[in-house]
Amino acid sequence: MVNKFPYDRPRIGQIELSKFLYTNLREDVVAIVSAPTGFGKTISILYASRALVDEGRFDKVFYVVRTRNELDPVIRDGRKVGMRFSILYSIARMCPLARGKNISSDGFWAVCSLLRIKGLCEYYRRTRSLDIPQIFSSISSSRDHTDFADRLSKEIGVCPYFTSLELLDYVDLYVATYPYIFKESIKSWIFSDRDFSQTLLVIDEAHNILNIGSLMGESISIDVLDRAIRELEELSLDTDTLDFLKNLTSIKVDDVGKGYTFIGRDRVGLDKGVADRLMEIAIEASLEMFREHNDIDNVEDLDLSIYRVAKFVKSAVNNHFEIFVSRERPKGLTIHTLPIDFDVVREIIEQFPSAILMSGTSPDKSFIEKGVGIKKHIEVVDVEEYGARNYLRENAVAIMFTGATTSYRERTERMFKTYSKLIETLYRVHRGGVIMVIYPSYEVMNSIVSLISSDIEMVIESLKPLSQIIDEIARKEKVVVNTVAGGRLAEGIELTVNGESLIKTVVVVGVPYPQPDDYIEFIKRDLQKKGYIYTEYYRDLAIMRVLQAVGRAIRSEKDYALIVLADRRYRQKKLLEKIKLNIKAVTDSINTIEKIVSSLNQ
Ligand code: SF4
Structure with missing residues (x-):
């Protein structure tokens, strides 16, 4: 790699990760990268990618992120390593005519089609004769995804959405939100005729592959x-x-x-x-x-x-x-x-010659190989092997509460009462901020929440817009936030002020295995057919949900949190080995937990 790493003081492991990717990524390779929150994996990956594109090993990088807010760090780091980039997110948010209108993306797509067919969109008309150097000179300094779209529509007067699609052939780095490769109704329309045979795919937060249904x-x-x-x-x-x-x-x-x-x-x-x-x-x-x-x-x-x-x-x-x-x-x-099978994921990944799957809780190699059925050579790298710090382990103190379980056979009123008492106790000794309680299902959540004393300040996951729920939480000095593992609040929110997490305690009620239903039976049959041990998938999915929820509390090295793993099944060696938290105590007594938390407060 001839260019200098763009930060004067790289974190431990960043250069090593870049070198690893640069050395190992060639045709028909999938790299699974494990890097904890706060490591700075985006810059390491883009630094290596830039060199790979410069050398002609790939024509560009197609980088997918879960939400539009996650586009911003990628374009910031892409700019740092000097890559020409473009981004793509929801049409109803990129389009200047739809901005501020209450319309779904699908609904707006129909409107846009009609405006284009009838020649009624000026922005689109101008998009048909683009001045590519002018476009890049405008978008290269975009502050974020909104600014990117504004520059195209306001400065140049072109359609941000269709201009971005045109730019796919001119960029080194194309950043899009998940639906553009994972949602059948979108990907088959937008990129079906595009050639990715020379392109490197990067999937951010690749643990989501396990949760294929959502x-x-x-x-x-x-x-x-x-x-x-x-x-x-x-x-x-x-x-x-x-x-x-x-x-x-x-x-x-x-x-x-x-x-x-x-x-x-x-x-x-x-x-x-x-x-x-x-x-x-x-x-x-x-x-x-x-x-x-x-x-x-x-x-x-x-x-x-x-x-x-x-x-x-x-x-x-x-x-x-x-x-x-x-x-x-x-x-x-x-x-x-x-x-109903993981072949759809395999087909997506195999559209590209090589891919990087990265996450703080990456899927196992054996799952990618057998469960998903990837036939390419698989490389695995965990940046902790380079000495990178894991703030989740360093800054979180975990207690295992073995006095209850949400195992189906033992779900009784008495068990729910024990959990409600645990939550009330933690609330009373909690100094302030958010106690996030993660439940394995809505049914368990509702049963326990209904038993919690009414003097406890609570927010319960609902269908309200996320921004509204976040405002509600942020207004309270001390609050219990009740949510379901894998749900919107457990994985989708950033509750931070000046980069510091407001979540000070996470209580994981039960082990969030997927609930048995007709759908999980299909997934089970698919994995069994491929010779992958289904119970391992089941366990990995639960562990991923636990770590994602716990990770909401530790967003950077400044954060400290208490984690309560509240189910006796966490004693199982295979669960503990993979969760890898710093367990301070194992107890079946709520009084003991109260004493430990009181002493931690001091
Ligand atoms: S062509 Fe572009 S600017 Fe015109 S309606 Fe469609 S998305 Fe909006």
Whole structure:
């Protein structure tokens, strides 16, 4: 690597990781990188990538991140190593015409298609004759993803979304959010004709591969389906596809069990013909609506449910997917199309000659090899072997509480009462900030929360927008935040002030194994067929959820936290070996925990 590392004082292990990747990444290699939060893996990966692109080993890097906020550190570090970059996120957020409008991305996609076809979008018209050097000179100093889109639309007057798609052929680094490679309804439209045969794929937070259902699945509520039926009827576009939609909405709540219940494409009469016809009708309906409401200021009127349903259904005709239904809180049903095997992940990764899968809790090599079925050569690197610091282990004190378990056989009122007492006790000795309590399921959460004393300040995970929940939490001096493992609050929020986490205690109630349901049976069959030990997947998924939740409390070296692993099953050697936390005490007594926390406070 001829260029200098862009920071004067690299952290321990950063240069070593770059060298490892530079040396080992060639055609047909997948590198699994484990690096804890705060290590600075993005810069190490981009430093190596820049050299690999310069040498022509790859034409560019395609870097995917979970959320749009995670685009920003990548473009910052990409700029530091001198890579020409572009970014892609939701069309409804990038488009200057949709900004501030309450419209779904799917709904807006239909509006955008019509504006383009009818030649009514000036931004798009100008995108057809781009001045590439001018574009790069404008976007290269973008502060963040919003500024990136603003520069394109306000400074140059072009469509940020379609300009970014054009830039794919000119960049060294392309950064996109997960849906662009993991959501069937998006990836098959956007990148299906692009050539990635020379491109290096980087998957950030690659532990999400284990959770394939939430990574690649798509959902739609019965309410949206009902609205789609009404739209078709109002627009007199009543056809045989209505039968298919009515089949979907006829599912009875009483027929739906816990978790995901299998429905299947055959039962509702879904095939490719129906999906294609539905899309044609959705486009017809959009055109019809557009004739009636030809006003871009009122795009909300054009947010047709039928279009959302058509896109959803299109993803369900893929043979690696099936249809399931679940009951949602507080009531009502949601239809899901979920991947039923890991071959879909293999197909995505194998579209690229090489890939880096990185995370603080990376999946095991054996899982990637056998469970996902990757045939490429696999390299594994853990930066702690270079001496990198792991603040999760150094700054978190863990206590194992063995006085309870959420194991199915032992779920009793008495057990729930024990957990509620533990949470109340921790709240009373807690000095301030957030106590985050992670439950294995909504059912367990509701049972325990209902027993907690009403004088405890609490926030409970709900369907409210995340920003609203975060505001609610931040306003309280001392609060218990109740959430479910793998849920939005457990993995998706940053509760920090000046870079310091507000979460001072994490209580993991139970071991968050996936709950048994029809969907997990499909995954189990897929793994068993491939000769991968299913129980290892089950355990790895639970450990990943624990570490992700615990990781919310330790965002940097400044953070310190208390972790309570509240289930006697944590004594199992295989769980402990992988969780690798600094366990200070193992006790079945809540009084002992109270004393330990009081002494830690002092
Ligand atoms: S083409 Fe026009 S309507 Fe579509 S995203 Fe671009 S600016 Fe928005």
